[in-house]
Amino acid sequence: MEVTLFIHAADDAFRILENAKVQAVGLLDTATRLTSETRWMEEKKVQGILKGAQATRSGFQNFFATFVMLLAFWALLSGKFDTFHLSLGVICSLIVAYLSHDLLFANVRVGDGRVIAQRFLFYIPWLLREIVTANFYVAYLALSPRMPIDPQIITFRTKLESDISWVALANSITLTPGTITIDIENREFIVHALDRKVAGDLDTGEMEDRVAHIFMEADHIYIQDVLDVSRVFAALKRGM
């Protein structure tokens, strides 16, 4: 009697344990599924950020933006605003936009255009001031009797990423008296400088920072940082 009772009790205990085990396994399953779901969602979010940063305009957006700019250029050139000449302008702008819509906006990301234009406008006065001060310095070098020039070729590696920002920086350097960009090779700028001071001014990298600001290269780096941190975070979570 007692033996059978004991066996029953043991059976019950076994059943309870079995149930608990099944429940625990179910819980674990849901838990892992949840984490994988959340991980998938997080990865999707990260991919969205990445795509938003790297998505370029579609073909039609490029076409339309080129068309509007060309039509404005036409109006500036023509100066005749009767129906006949305006329709000629529309037709010509359409033709040229069709032929070369992928030339003008090759590397522009979505939504950047207005910000870039605004920042570029604010960059011009600073560049003009730099040009004027450098002008006076070069005039001093040329006019002083000893002519204390020290021509040198300096190279530096740029952190800029797109061709348009390289060209903006290179032309800014060339426009500033005393320095001339000779070439860009594999992100290495080769610059001829007239003097040690001029070369030092270039080495501070202020111009490069400002150009990076115009073309939102800094924002690009910021997004890259977020991605790196999220990758480290995901790796940590996988480890736990």
Next chain:
Amino acid sequence: MIASSDDIIIKTIARIFVPFIQLYALYVIMHGHYSPGGGFQGGVILGASMALLLITHGYDEVKRRFPENVVLLMGSVGVLIYAGIGLTCLLLGGNYLDYGQLSVILHVEPAHARSLGILGVELGVGFTVMAIMYSIFFDISTGGILPGDDKLNGELEDNG
């Protein structure tokens, strides 16, 4: 044969300026009867924009963008426009290229018809000059080997 340029500065500036050069060329053609310029000058500018693209972006890119047979067809169409307008004037009872006669077809005053006729002729001249300029530059840069002559090209390479 011209390969794509290595100089990133020249390449980027050309990429940005080519659409504006082309629009300026069309402006010169279209305003030929008001201001200096006209079909020939505009056509040369248009051909120059293509030559710029050929120098900077290389033969393959330009061949993809402006196939040579299409451009040559445009040249022939330009001549056809010029001769067609001239012959239409002749058929309507005037002299060759006597645009005033076009007023019968276009239903406008003779003075307006002259303006439109000159515009059409300049369009034809512009097309032809552009096509021929481009073709000459293309032929010089490829050493006279046309795009379809792959066999001839191979033989020339084999021979030396």
